[in-house]
Amino acid sequence: MELSGWGRHPVLDCRVARLRRCEELGDLLARNRTLIARGNGRSYGDAALNPGLTLSMLAMDRLQAFDPDTGRLTCQAGVRLSDILATFVPRGWFPPVVPGTEHVTVGGMIAADVHGKNHHRDGSFGAHVESLTLATADGETRRCSRSDNADLFRATLGGMGLTGVILSASLRLRPVDSAFLLAETVATRDLDDTMALFEASGDRPYGVAWIDGLARGARLGRSLVTRGAWLPRSSLPARLAASPLRVASPAKLAVPVDAPSVLLNRTSIRLFNALRYGRGRVRGGERPVHYGSFFFPLDRIAAWNRLYGRRGFVQYQCVLPKAESRRGVAALLECVAAEGQGAFLTVLKRFGPAGEGMMSFPLEGHTLALDFPMRSGTLALLNRLDGISHAHGGRVYLAKDACCAPERVRQGYPRLEEFNAIRTEAARGAHRFASALSGRLAL
């Protein structure tokens, strides 16, 4: 069937099977040269596509144990974050790291070693995974942790599913007193102001900057910076205190069809950015916000990827090491603004030190994410952005990538050789777990 990532580019004709029992894996491996596991299809590019066999893990969605004393949750890899939240928020627990959508699976979060708005404080998702079970090419199921099969564990965190099929994992949830955060939005004047505000916000667990992507010159990098911290129940206003641990409601709006590709044009993007910045500046200040709106604002609109029309979109996300990030981010923003094409969304976050995953994306510095509709000039623009990122010691996020060049990835991920050695050893020879991404990048 026709399958794509969330960006809807590329679209490949893939054979798809649903794994229902772990025991079926041996047979699938015997009958297919390569395969890749797929969670809920929220990586953007071609990471979860394999024309030969794409193995859906969505039916492997059982919880296996929960310890209410410690918050340790053990579950199958196909369990969705939305399920964890709906089940455990009412009981006063929240995952230590969540990405920008709740429609992802535990296996997917480990494979991409996702980060949230709190990387500077808490690291990536993988830092909170205590152990996992991995089905490898030899048909074995191996328990991997920091003490057992430690190398395979570190290769699997951020390993994009290329070390095997993640079957289950144990992670620690954190206690929360309410489902609300105190969010503060501050409008900044320019990039220096934005970055300075990040540095001054170390005491808040969560932070993100939405950049006005079309501002240039002296206003380059002007942003709305949102910072947040969990609210104790006692600080909730009366209207929220009645149900302090309520769960996010499902999306009420949906994009029913592919939007015409002219919808997101230079003018509409400019207008959207200007309005948003203006509104944020006026409405700034502190207010209590539900975790759903704070962490997953785009989840309110189901199938929002259709806004970009039939040809889809790409999200370009790179990280730049701290020493270079001020100059690098400025150069990237200049390049996009000069192009005049404009990014619909431009998001900047602060990253703390890199984690243990050999192929994990984060490293200490800043990460910039830009959404572009897929058009004729888009690939050339991305290539230019890649060049800038590379010149400043940066690298791209494989979970978002759809078109980076193999050599850039090789240079950006210095532990690739080590990763591949472990992958080969676990496979006892040929790589059996492969995706369109790993083929394209010759990983």
Added chain:
Amino acid sequence: MKNTETALIIGATSDIGRAIARRLARDGCALQLAARHTEDLAGEVQDMRARTAGAVTAHRCDVLDADGGVSLLDALEVLPDVAVCVVGLAGDQRAAQADGAVAQRVMRTNYVGPALLMGALAERFEHRGRGVLAGVSSVAGDRGRASNYVYGSAKAGFSAFLSGLRNRLAGSGVHVVTVKPGYVRTRMTDGLDLPPRLTAEPDDVARAVVIAIRRRRDVVYVGPLWRVIMLVVRALPERVFKRTRL
């Protein structure tokens, strides 16, 4: 549903049964999970125990047993407040046309067993004077079609049985819900090319079931389009209908 309630789910290892159990667990219900293969139930019991503070028990129940699986009810320590029957088997229409044994299996799985079970539960609920019975039937039961009439006729029987029960028990304190999903992405439909707009996820069915139980609904379709589609399908004159390929 109040968190002191006990819910029995018959067909608890099915995708829809699991999704319903999950929603009830979030509401804090105690759960009685019944299915044919008890070894498969172990994983579901583990799952539900992680989700709810309420008690979770596992029970064997095979609607193909001579008594339709009704002996299950004697094995329950407490009579549930809510009972949901999700048992079903699509079967292969062509095989069922050619082989009476296949057809019988489809009929017994979708009609005889579930009806006997719901009937036996209704007796006990009526005696107690309260309870909710929810049966998951199918739009396939609304009109027999060439592509699946063996399955459809059994579901039609189940729908009619539930309708009769509801009629009989009106005013008794016992409520009967009939849920009619259209296409659902489950093990039953694995590998079929289903129209995305008309295909629900198991959790969509579960949400409809739980809301219908709470609000004491009578007959619910899953997804608003299906009610309209089946209205049209039912309204077509037989002369026209028999020539369609639906």
